[in-house]
Each structure stands twice: as structure tokens, then as C-alpha cells.
Amino acid sequence: MSGLSRRSLFYGGAAIAASAGLKSSLVWSADAAKAATAPGAKEEIFLGANEYPDGPGEAARRAVAAIIPKGGRYLDSLTVDLVKLFASKLGVAPDHVTAYAGSFMPLNWTSLAFTSPTAGLVAADPTFTVGVRRAQLIGTPLHLSPLRSDYTHDTEALTREAHEKKAGLLYICNPNNPTGTVTSRADIEAVIRNKPKDTVVVVDEAYIDFTDERSVVDLVASGADVVVLRSFSKIHGLAGLRLGFAIARPDLLARLNRFGHSPLPVTAVTAGIASLEDTALVPTRKAATARSRADLVAWLKNKGYTTSPSDASFFLIDVKRPGNDFVTAFKSRGIHVGRVWQPYATAFRVTLGTPAELAVFKQAFTSIEQELKSVPVQSAHVIGDDHSEWGHVC
Ligand SMILES: Cc1ncc(COP(=O)(O)O)c(C=O)c1O
Known part of the structure; x- marks a missing residue:
């Protein structure tokens, strides 16, 4: 297993364990558990596959x-x-x-x-x-x-x-x-x-x-x-x-x-x-998603970015430069956002996470904006349009 996939597995596991209210040591190896609780240990954030952030009810x-x-x-x-x-x-x-x-x-x-x-x-x-x-x-x-x-x-x-x-x-x-x-x-x-x-x-x-x-x-x-x-x-x-x-x-x-x-x-x-x-689940989650969507869309609009008019748990953000610049910069910060689609190469898709995850997303977005200011805008292109069956298809 490559270092990257081992790390993703570990952080993914830690996130699952945390959201399930489990101790990660129950799920993963003792080493992994030690690393998860080590000061400064960082969890990756998954905002790329249109999953519901809280998992099963x-x-x-x-x-x-x-x-x-x-x-x-x-x-x-x-x-x-x-x-x-x-x-x-x-x-x-x-x-x-x-x-x-x-x-x-x-x-x-x-x-x-x-x-x-x-x-x-x-x-x-x-x-x-x-x-x-x-x-x-x-x-x-x-x-x-x-x-x-x-x-x-x-x-x-x-x-x-x-x-x-x-x-x-x-x-x-x-x-x-x-x-x-x-x-x-x-x-x-x-x-x-x-x-x-x-x-x-x-x-x-x-x-x-x-x-x-x-x-x-x-x-x-x-x-x-x-x-x-x-x-x-x-x-x-x-x-x-x-x-x-x-x-x-x-x-x-x-x-x-x-x-x-x-x-x-x-x-x-x-x-x-x-x-x-559980008849309350869908209406509760629908309302929570609508709140997160409205909040993030307004925040982006305030910064001058447009988004696709979404009624769902994700949307495209037009970042006015190759969307992949942002996708790559988010990834380097341990935040996985969605990919870029050919007709909208200056946009990338984000899935709504928990309010806490979206706060981290906003912080990272602002820091990426700053970072990219000094990077010349290349013509927008789509890379990583990965159509492999088990790859990034959602
Ligand atoms: C529009 C749409 N249909 C179907 C699926 C497949 O979902 P699953 O096989 O997890 O039910 C997805 C997954 O993201 C999707 O976005």
C-alpha cells in the first residue's frame, strides 16, 4: 500500500471512528490510535464525493x-x-x-x-x-x-x-x-x-x-x-x-x-x-443542508464568486481561474473537494460538510486565494477527470 493510501485510510478511519463516537483504537491499530491522539494530528476533510457528512442516522x-x-x-x-x-x-x-x-x-x-x-x-x-x-x-x-x-x-x-x-x-x-x-x-x-x-x-x-x-x-x-x-x-x-x-x-x-x-x-x-x-431524518437533514448551502453560497458571493444554483448538497464554485488550481491547493491542505468538469473548467465542485468542516474549508479557501494571487493564471484545463470505476466518480 502506498504511503498516500495508507494515510488516507488512516485519517478516513479516524474520521469515521470519531463521527461514530468510537475510540479509534477500537477500529484501527494501536499505532494508528497513538498517532490519532498525538498533538498536532490532523484529520483530512472529505468534501468531494457527495456523501452526507454525519453518516448513518x-x-x-x-x-x-x-x-x-x-x-x-x-x-x-x-x-x-x-x-x-x-x-x-x-x-x-x-x-x-x-x-x-x-x-x-x-x-x-x-x-x-x-x-x-x-x-x-x-x-x-x-x-x-x-x-x-x-x-x-x-x-x-x-x-x-x-x-x-x-x-x-x-x-x-x-x-x-x-x-x-x-x-x-x-x-x-x-x-x-x-x-x-x-x-x-x-x-x-x-x-x-x-x-x-x-x-x-x-x-x-x-x-x-x-x-x-x-x-x-x-x-x-x-x-x-x-x-x-x-x-x-x-x-x-x-x-x-x-x-x-x-x-x-x-x-x-x-x-x-x-x-x-x-x-x-x-x-x-x-x-x-x-x-x-426515522421520519424526522430526511426533513432534519434537508433543512441542515439548506442552511449550510445558503451560508456558504452567501460567503462566496460576498467574496465575488458565483456558484451553480443548487438545491442539493453540493454545487460548483467558479473561481475565475483553472478550477484545478484550487482542487490541488485544497488537497495539499488535507481537504478533498470535488473535481472539475470540462464545460466549466474554471469551477470545481464542493460537497457540503458539517459546519465545523465548512469553517475549515472557508479558512483554507481564503488562504488559497492569497497563495494563488502570485501564481499566473494559465488557461483553464481539466486534469484528473478520472473516470476509473473506483476512482473519483461521484
Ligand atoms: C447522480 C448519482 N447517481 C448515482 C450515484 C451512485 O450512488 P450509489 O451507488 O452510492 O447509490 C451517485 C453517486 O455519487 C450520483 O451522484
Whole structure:
């Protein structure tokens, strides 16, 4: 293991242990524990992968701890309970919902199921590209449409492209990653109404609970050619436990699931049930995120920086010079921010952390501004646009 990855693991572990209220010595080696408590020991801060900074809620943590002795069983009936519970919350029948270990898999499978060398994929640019990359792998023609100037999806252009290019799949990430911008339900309804007959619309709602926008999940119940994806990695804080869902007509789910399915980790399933039953969790986290977002956006605006109009737990900051200058400078201070996307090369994405983490972020931002004053501005370019499967893809 390289020094860098060992260090990240250690600091990541210390952070996890601290946020779980555990002593790091319980989690890591005695050496690591000693270093963690040494004067001047510094924790890295992770504001780059759109994780929820507080992790699982209290009820989910208790449920995970309680299930561990039963971890030798598949416990399929628990997954059935989870699916029934989530389906009833969404107002759809349980046979319209499949649970997965995260939403990466169903997203990958939508590309494999609905696209081909003769059935293209239409999406915005920039957007979350996991499905796009899978489609590329099987020779699917891609058609990426720039966002509108207000960063929303240009739904008319996407619909037009879908007709012109005989799309098998039209992907809408709502709110969009990396901008955090909401595309209105009316616009998505228009896409579904006006799309070619054979195009399946995939609406990725990984961040929908952070917004006031209505989910389109009810359109699934009404029989539309739409697959809605949900992730419990975000507002539910279960990124490392892994839980996600596809919600669609059973015939569409069958097309996804012919690529295979796997029993879920019992820890994820029980955490998902507990998290759903904790009805205060989502509204509390949504409000806390909105407060942090408003605070950081106002602070940046006061300094003369613009941000993408986000309703989610992250946004782009235009730093008026190559975004990577800031990404690299943050990294050297142990702060991991998001990456840079090609159409907005003078911006980088930041995920909202805890108020304490954001205070450190602000301090570092100011010091980086000073540091970069003496560094000539090169033309903006995107480096580290790392599309490796387990790299920086969120
Ligand atoms: C828009 C979007 N969809 C899906 C995912 C995948 O999430 P997971 O597999 O953790 O559920 C992410 C992760 O960041 C995302 O940003």
C-alpha cells in the first residue's frame, strides 16, 4: 500500500471512528490510535464525493449493530420488508421496486438494457456519467446536450436529439450532479410525453430529497416508460453500507435484472429500514443542508464568486481561474473537494460538510486565494477527470 493510501485510510478511519463516537483504537491499530491522539494530528476533510457528512442516522447505527450476530444469514425476507416499506412510502406496488447495493448497479444496467449500437443514449453535459461510460463500452452512440445557461437540462434539445438519434435511453439526473440544479417536473413530464415511443427515460433522483421538487415516481405507477433511481448514499448517509433502488414497471425492471442480481448486505438492508422509519431524518437533514448551502453560497458571493444554483448538497464554485488550481491547493491542505468538469473548467465542485468542516474549508479557501494571487493564471484545463470505476466518480 502506498504511503498516500495508507494515510488516507488512516485519517478516513479516524474520521469515521470519531463521527461514530468510537475510540479509534477500537477500529484501527494501536499505532494508528497513538498517532490519532498525538498533538498536532490532523484529520483530512472529505468534501468531494457527495456523501452526507454525519453518516448513518442514530436509528440506522443501532440497527446495524443489532444485526451483526445474524450476519451469517442471507435474510432475504428482510429485503422483502425493506422493499415493501419503501414502496408504500413511494405509493407504488412492491413489484415496481428492486433494491440493490447502491444505485451504481441499476444505473449501469439501464445502459446495458436499453441502449445498443443502434439505440443511442442522450444525456446532458455535464451530468453523472456512470451510465454513459457503460453505454460507451458496448458501442452505443452518445449524444450529450449542453445544459442551458441557467444550468438546467435543455429538455427540448434532449427530446429532439432522442428523435433524431433514435435513442434507447434518455438520462436525466435530477437534481443534476455536478451542478445541483433542479429540472422542473413539468419539463420532465414534457420529455416523457414527447419522447420517441421506444425511448426509456431514466430519472436519477439520488439527491431529490434535498429539494422541494416533486419526484416523478408517481409516473412509474401510471405506467410511463420511466425508470426512477434512488440512492441511500446521500441524505440517508449510507454510502459505505450501500443501498439503492430502481423503481419502474415490472417489465422494465425485468430487463434490468436479467443482468443478474445479488443478495444485499444485511447491514445495508436493516439500516435502510431503520432510516426510513426515522421520519424526522430526511426533513432534519434537508433543512441542515439548506442552511449550510445558503451560508456558504452567501460567503462566496460576498467574496465575488458565483456558484451553480443548487438545491442539493453540493454545487460548483467558479473561481475565475483553472478550477484545478484550487482542487490541488485544497488537497495539499488535507481537504478533498470535488473535481472539475470540462464545460466549466474554471469551477470545481464542493460537497457540503458539517459546519465545523465548512469553517475549515472557508479558512483554507481564503488562504488559497492569497497563495494563488502570485501564481499566473494559465488557461483553464481539466486534469484528473478520472473516470476509473473506483476512482473519483461521484
Ligand atoms: C447522480 C448519482 N447517481 C448515482 C450515484 C451512485 O450512488 P450509489 O451507488 O452510492 O447509490 C451517485 C453517486 O455519487 C450520483 O451522484
